[in-house]
Structures are given as structure tokens and as C-alpha cells.
Amino acid sequence: MSQPRILVARAIFPDIVDRLREHFDVEANPDDVIWTPAELAARLADKDGVLTTGSQRIDAALLAAAPRLKICANMAVGYNNFDVDAMTAAGVQGTNTPDVLTETTADFGFALLMATARRMTESEHYLRAGKWTKWSYDMFAGSDIHGSTLGIIGMGRIGQGIAKRGAHGFGMKVVYHNRSRLSAELEAECKASYVSKEELLRTADHVMLVVPYTAASHHTIGASELALMKPTATLINIARGGIVDDAALALALRERRIAAAGLDVFEGEPNVHPDLLTVPNVVLTPHIASATVPTRRAMANLAADNLIVFFGGQGALTPVNKPASARV
Ligand code: DGY
Numbered sequence: 001m002s003q004p005r006i007l008v009a010r011a012i013f014p015d016i017v018d019r020l021r022e023h024f025d026v027e028a029n030p031d032d033v034i035w036t037p038a039e040l041a042a043r044l045a046d047k048d049g050v051l052t053t054g055s056q057r058i059d060a061a062l063l064a065a066a067p068r069l070k071i072c073a074n075m076a077v078g079y080n081n082f083d084v085d086a087m088t089a090a091g092v093q094g095t096n097t098p099d100v101l102t103e104t105t106a107d108f109g110f111a112l113l114m115a116t117a118r119r120m121t122e123s124e125h126y127l128r129a130g131k132w133t134k135w136s137y138d139m140f141a142g143s144d145i146h147g148s149t150l151g152i153i154g155m156g157r158i159g160q161g162i163a164k165r166g167a168h169g170f171g172m173k174v175v176y177h178n179r180s181r182l183s184a185e186l187e188a189e190c191k192a193s194y195v196s197k198e199e200l201l202r203t204a205d206h207v208m209l210v211v212p213y214t215a216a217s218h219h220t221i222g223a224s225e226l227a228l229m230k231p232t233a234t235l236i237n238i239a240r241g242g243i244v245d246d247a248a249l250a251l252a253l254r255e256r257r258i259a260a261a262g263l264d265v266f267e268g269e270p271n272v273h274p275d276l277l278t279v280p281n282v283v284l285t286p287h288i289a290s291a292t293v294p295t296r297r298a299m300a301n302l303a304a305d306n307l308i309v310f311f312g313g314q315g316a317l318t319p320v321n322k323p324a325s326a327r328v
Helices: 014-021 037-044 060-065 084-090 102-117 120-128 157-170 184-190 197-203 223-228 246-254 274-278 293-311
Strands: 005-008 025-027 049-052 071-074 093-095 149-153 173-177 192-194 206-209 234-237 260-263 282-284
Touching: 005 014, 014 025, 014 293, 037 060, 049 293, 060 084, 071 293, 084 093, 093 293, 102 120, 102 157, 102 206, 102 234, 102 260, 102 282, 102 293, 120 282, 149 157, 149 197, 157 173, 157 184, 157 192, 173 197, 184 192, 197 223, 223 246, 246 260, 246 274, 274 282
Parallel strands: 005 025, 005 049, 049 071, 071 093, 149 173, 149 206, 173 192, 206 234, 234 260, 260 282
Antiparallel strands: none
16 A cells, blocks of 8 residues: 655654655655745645644645645644644644643743843843943843743743743742633642733733734734833743734834833744844844754654654544544
């Protein structure tokens, strides 16, 4: 019997592609070419499965052009690149990579918070530019992390990891807002109190966004939310581009209506709003919150395992949808 045909849509660890080759007829993309949607659709025309990385859009048009496609295994916990309803209607399984990146991403959220509040990249640029000729008492004075109030919007696994770091490691008061309230046990574990979004924005010294991107969470932070924040506050986005109105944020930063921001994700990335590139009080990183070698390997392996287990007939390990009738 012929093996299922799999497309690995972006370059990933070569040994994990080799592992897939033990089970499948694999077309890989070792040169990491960014295919247009039409090129992706052409490659998927004869494929049974695809390993995506979050930058390939899987929608009804693509599914219509890929009649054999049965599973899309995303190497990411977020899956806003999937039109889940279209996939479910077409009988196509979607999977993501939860859990394996939780702690690494929470570490990064904290790193970005600290770099932002303590103005680390701004001061490094100053030093590298040869501008440091004398020490002064208020040079790059930022805001404290310890003892401050951390407001987390989106209290899933990563949000909880950040809450624990803040509360237990830095003695922060943690408040959170989420679609649903955590159990009393989880709130106690995270030392976090549930508040309204408005109260969070008004009271937090540092606001951390960890909410998944959906139509409902689009521009969770826009001009009116920024107006509620303290002028000394920092805003950190490790969630997804589109959760923040980047143009409104750049303006608020330029006018010092909030103190600083740390952004790992952007509207329209890899393009970045030009105004964000010229304001000094923002730390910018290129969507690397889960980027450690062990974690990226764990994500790629989990995506590969989803394909292997699915075609082995046991169902996906970490499904994001439940198609009523699967494609054959
Ligand atoms: C994720 O896993 O969703 C990260 O943002 C990497 O894409």
C-alpha cells in the first residue's frame, strides 16, 4: 500500500523530517521558501497531510484545492491561521502544540517585561552608539517589577505560568481578566485575583497580553484601552498580532501616555508598523517567545507525532476540532 503523502510547509529540524520519512512520502521545504497561497495550494493538491508553522493560512479555498487533505498539524499552540469551521465542515483534522511551550513562553514573557520596564534595549542602543560619556542619577530610570501589580489578560496555561513567576518569584500582586474565571484552586496556585478588564487596565503597573487571537479579541487593546492605563505602565504583547492596535500604541508611546511596551508579535508580521520602529520606548522581538532549541524541537516532534498517530488510525494527540465525518 502506498504511504500517505505529507507536505512540510516550512523548514524544520532535518532529523524530524527524516523521522516523518519513515512513515510517509514527504515533500519538504529545506530552503524555507515562503510559498504564496496559490503555490501552497498547488503543492497540497495531491497531499494527505501538511505540517504548517502558523504562517500558512488554511481556509475553504485552499481545502477545495486539496481534496485529499485530511490533517493540518500546526507547529504552534496558536492556530488562528486555520479557518477551523471550514476545516471541520470539510472533514479535515487540525492539531496544535499545547503544553510543550508553556514554560518557555512564560519565561520569555517575563524576560520581555523586565527588558521593557528596565529599558534594557533602549539603554543598550545608547551605549552602542557611543553616547555614554558619563553616569547620571536618572539615566534610563525605569519602573520596578518586584512589588508592582501585574495584570494578565488571557489566563490560559501561559498566562498562569507568568502569574506564578510574578507572584512567587517577584512578590507581584497579580490580577487577571479572562473569558472565564479560574477555579479557586488555580487562583490560589497563581496567587491571582479576577478583575474586570477595565479595572485591570486602570490598576496594573504592567499589562501582559496572552489571549488567543479570534475575531472577538481583535484590538483587545486600542486607543480607548490605552487611555485607561497609567502613564507609568508598560504593555507586553506575546499573544498575537492584531490583539493590539499597533498604530494606536505607537502614538500612545510617542506621546508618553504609557511608559513603554514590549512586543513579540505584530499586525501584519513580519512587517512592523513603521511608527513602532521610530519610538524609543518599545522593545521589539521577532515572534520568538517559544524559541529555545529544546522547545522548538518538542513543538516539531509533537506536530510530527500528530501526523503519525493520526494516520496510524488512533486519532490526533492534540486536536483543535472534531470533524463529524473525516475525509477518506
Ligand atoms: C505559537 O506556538 O503559537 C507561537 O506563537 C509560535 O508560532
